[in-house]
Amino acid sequence: MLTTIPGPCYAQLNERLVASIEESVTAVSSPISPGTHDSLDVAAKRLRALSAAHSSGSQGKPAIRLDGVTHYFVSQNQAARVVDDISFEMPAGQFLAIVGPSGCGKTTVLNMIAGLVSPSVGHVWRNGSPVAETGRDIGYMLARDSLLPWRTAQANIEMGLEVRDVPRASRRVTAERLLNALSLRGLGELYPSQLSQGMRQRVALARTLAYEPAFLLMDEPFAALDAQTRLMVQAEFIRVWEGTGTSVVFVTHDLEEAVVLADRVMVFSARPARILLDIMVPLTRPRSVESARYGEEFDRTHREIWRHLRDEVVRASA
Amino acid sequence: MKPRRADQLSAESHRAAVDPVSAQLVSRLARERSRFRLIVHVSQISILVVCLLLWQWLIDAGIGMAFFFSRPSDIGKFLYEAVLTGSLWADTAVTLGATLIGFVVGSVLGIGVGLIVARSPTLDAILDPYLGILNSLPRIALAPLFLLWFGLGISSKIALSISLVFFVVAINARAGAIGVPSDYITVARTLGASEWQRFVKIVVPGSVPSIFAGLRLGVVYSLLGVVTGEMIAAKAGLGVQLTFLAGTFQIAGVFGILVILAIIAVVLNWLMAVAESRLLRWR
Numbered sequence: 183m184l185t186t187i188p189g190p191c192y193a194q195l196n197e198r199l200v201a202s203i204e205e206s207v208t209a210v211s212s213p214i215s216p217g218t219h220d221s222l223d224v225a226a227k228r229l230r231a232l233s234a235a236h237s238s239g240s241q242g243k244p245a246i247r248l249d250g251v252t253h254y255f256v257s258q259n260q261a262a263r264v265v266d267d268i269s270f271e272m273p274a275g276q277f278l279a280i281v282g283p284s285g286c287g288k289t290t291v292l293n294m295i296a297g298l299v300s301p302s303v304g305h306v307w308r309n310g311s312p313v314a315e316t317g318r319d320i321g322y323m324l325a326r327d328s329l330l331p332w333r334t335a336q337a338n339i340e341m342g343l344e345v346r347d348v349p350r351a352s353r354r355v356t357a358e359r360l361l362n363a364l365s366l367r368g369l370g371e372l373y374p375s376q377l378s379q380g381m382r383q384r385v386a387l388a389r390t391l392a393y394e395p396a397f398l399l400m401d402e403p404f405a406a407l408d409a410q411t412r413l414m415v416q417a418e419f420i421r422v423w424e425g426t427g428t429s430v431v432f433v434t435h436d437l438e439e440a441v442v443l444a445d446r447v448m449v450f451s452a453r454p455a456r457i458l459l460d461i462m463v464p465l466t467r468p469r470s471v472e473s474a475r476y477g478e479e480f481d482r483t484h485r486e487i488w489r490h491l492r493d494e495v496v497r498a499s500a
Numbered sequence: 501m502k503p504r505r506a507d508q509l510s511a512e513s514h515r516a517a518v519d520p521v522s523a524q525l526v527s528r529l530a531r532e533r534s535r536f537r538l539i540v541h542v543s544q545i546s547i548l549v550v551c552l553l554l555w556q557w558l559i560d561a562g563i564g565m566a567f568f569f570s571r572p573s574d575i576g577k578f579l580y581e582a583v584l585t586g587s588l589w590a591d592t593a594v595t596l597g598a599t600l601i602g603f604v605v606g607s608v609l610g611i612g613v614g615l616i617v618a619r620s621p622t623l624d625a626i627l628d629p630y631l632g633i634l635n636s637l638p639r640i641a642l643a644p645l646f647l648l649w650f651g652l653g654i655s656s657k658i659a660l661s662i663s664l665v666f667f668v669v670a671i672n673a674r675a676g677a678i679g680v681p682s683d684y685i686t687v688a689r690t691l692g693a694s695e696w697q698r699f700v701k702i703v704v705p706g707s708v709p710s711i712f713a714g715l716r717l718g719v720v721y722s723l724l725g726v727v728t729g730e731m732i733a734a735k736a737g738l739g740v741q742l743t744f745l746a747g748t749f750q751i752a753g754v755f756g757i758l759v760i761l762a763i764i765a766v767v768l769n770w771l772m773a774v775a776e777s778r779l780l781r782w783r
């Protein structure tokens with residue numbers, strides 16, 4: 183029902199959608215059942231965030247734009263091309279998943295969006311301005327959990343807030359809320375060495391979410407979780423995210439995860455990375471991570487992605 | 501309905517009661533720890549007592565010469581009298597003071613320079629041979645120069661101590677800062693930490709283990725530098741007493757001074773260990 187509509191006419195369409203949803207929300211707000219109202223409210227909030235992102239100084243500018251981005255890793259006697267002429271635009275609030283064969287350059291692309299690596303050729307824009315340094319608008323989750331071993335779980339979660347001079351009391355409240363939301367209640371005082379792999383990964387997620395960045399850049403964030411915890415964390419993550427209008431770039435090897443979570447999925451070719459497929463996921467928001475995997479639309483999208491990826495995986499390992 | 505509820509209740513109360521295995525394990529861990537400590541301490545004291553008794557017996561039996569080797573009873577008497585008359589307090593205070601000042605100043609400078617050097621690969625590459633050469637230079641050989649420059653007072657010993665402490669701490673601090681995993685720096689960058697925040701919140705805590713390795717050596721080096729400086733030439737200090745007593749063949753006194761130096765070293769090491777375990781609780 184209330185999906186975001188990406189594409190070239192995205193901005194105008196969304197404006198129209200926001201207007202109509204706000205109308206319907208005000209019109210039906212009193213007699214409607216709480217559940218329906220909630221989901222309408224979430225959708226309206228999200229779309230409002232989207233349109234706010236569009237109108238705040240960067241009218242019509244995409245949240246993320248890559249233009250002819252090519253990257254070489256240079257060593258003493260050679261320069262290896264790992265990313266080959268990638269261009270795409272992403273509207274604010276979109277959830278983009280990137281899949282591709284191992285070693286094809288996904289992490290490198292994510293690092294370029296984050297400002298950790300600057301492209302050899304081409305340009306990256308975030309919110310309409312060229313990416314130079316990392317900046318304070320991103321949350322980045324490395325594939326390795328990389329918690330700081332000398333900080334407790336809680337202090338790790340608070341790190342981003344500390345850097346922004348958020349007072350201790352409100353840091354504590356945020357950390358407490360995230361610990362609870364990610365089923366880490368009571369583990370705040372433990373050091374990373376005392377946590378299991380899955381707990382560490384969840385603490386890293388909490389650390390990334392704590393300061394509510396405008397962009398979430400995530401590199402296989404749930405790969406280390408066991409299947410059940412992963413389901414739980416995915417659901418929790420989507421629930422937290424759906425209200426925020428945060429733009430997400432999400433690298434994963436798990437096609438199911440990509441389809442279930444994302445608005446849009448890109449398949450990268452084997453190294454050097456090129457965009458092989460760029461499709462929208464025809465599933466609605468708000469979305470249930472559990473039930474989204476069952477259905478004809480899911481199957482069709484999943485099969486389409488796998489069809490493109492399979493040949494590449496074969497080619498990459500050949 | 502009813503019996504099932506009763507079952508559930510008993511299962512719950514069973515779980516709510518203190519887990520007997522857990523209590524057992526905790527008390528077993530405590531027992532094992534105290535047993536371990538007991539074995540270690542008893543053995544340590546036994547070794548000391550056996551050595552002292554053997555020493556005493558060798559001299560008393562006339563197998564070793566008391567003139568050269570003295571004996572535990574004489575050393576004890578020397579120390580007892582020194583404590584009673586307070587004759588060594590002033591010298592002890594001078595040596596201890598110089599050791600602490602040299603250690604603190606040398607460490608602070610060493611940590612500062614080590615961390616700063618590590619931040620700039622260019623500076624690091626330029627200074628690398630100098631730090632290396634100066635650290636391998638036998639610093640004791642600088643003592644005559646320091647005596648000329650700073651005189652017979654406390655400053656020349658402190659200078660010698662600093663020259664030893666500074667390099668060992670600087671080299672360890674540098675190694676620690678360079679060894680901080682780059683993932684941690686990346687994390688801090690993506691969290692929006694400024695360069696200064698990255699330094700304070702990542703580089704410094706990340707180098708603490710290595711810095712402590714340097715500081716533990718530094719304490720020993722500081723005492724070494726001060727006592728050596730005093731033995732070469734000084735107005736006061738345990739090193740001065742040591743040379744005097746040796747020169748006048750008062751061997752019990754020489755051993756007595758060594759005992760005092762050993763006590764100082766043990767106390768300083770213990771303080772370092774306490775500070776280290778406080779700061780490295782996360783390990």
Ligand SMILES: Nc1ncnc2c1ncn2[C@@H]1O[C@H](COP(=O)(O)OP(=O)(O)OP(=O)(O)O)[C@@H](O)[C@H]1O
Nearest residue numbers: 255256264282283284285286287288289290291453
């Ligand atoms: N610092 C580097 N120096 C040289 N080559 C590198 C460097 N980092 C990555 N590469 C190479 O670039 C290619 C792409 O790496 P990247 O980490 O982006 O792959 P990926 O798609 O994230 O792989 P995976 O799915 O296994 O994480 C790889 O072949 C890798 O060998």
Ligand SMILES: Nc1ncnc2c1ncn2[C@@H]1O[C@H](COP(=O)(O)OP(=O)(O)OP(=O)(O)O)[C@@H](O)[C@H]1O
Nearest residue numbers: 369372375376377378379380381382406407408411
């Ligand atoms: N060295 C340790 N000291 C204290 N607690 C520990 C230690 N190692 C693990 N634990 C605790 O023991 C529990 C089990 O840890 P373990 O690593 O076996 O979990 P796991 O089932 O492998 O989890 P995951 O699927 O997330 O890897 C966790 O609650 C963890 O906090």
Ligand SMILES: [Mg+2]
Nearest residue numbers: 288289325401
């Ligand atoms: Mg990768």
Ligand SMILES: [Mg+2]
Nearest residue numbers: 377378379380
């Ligand atoms: Mg495990």
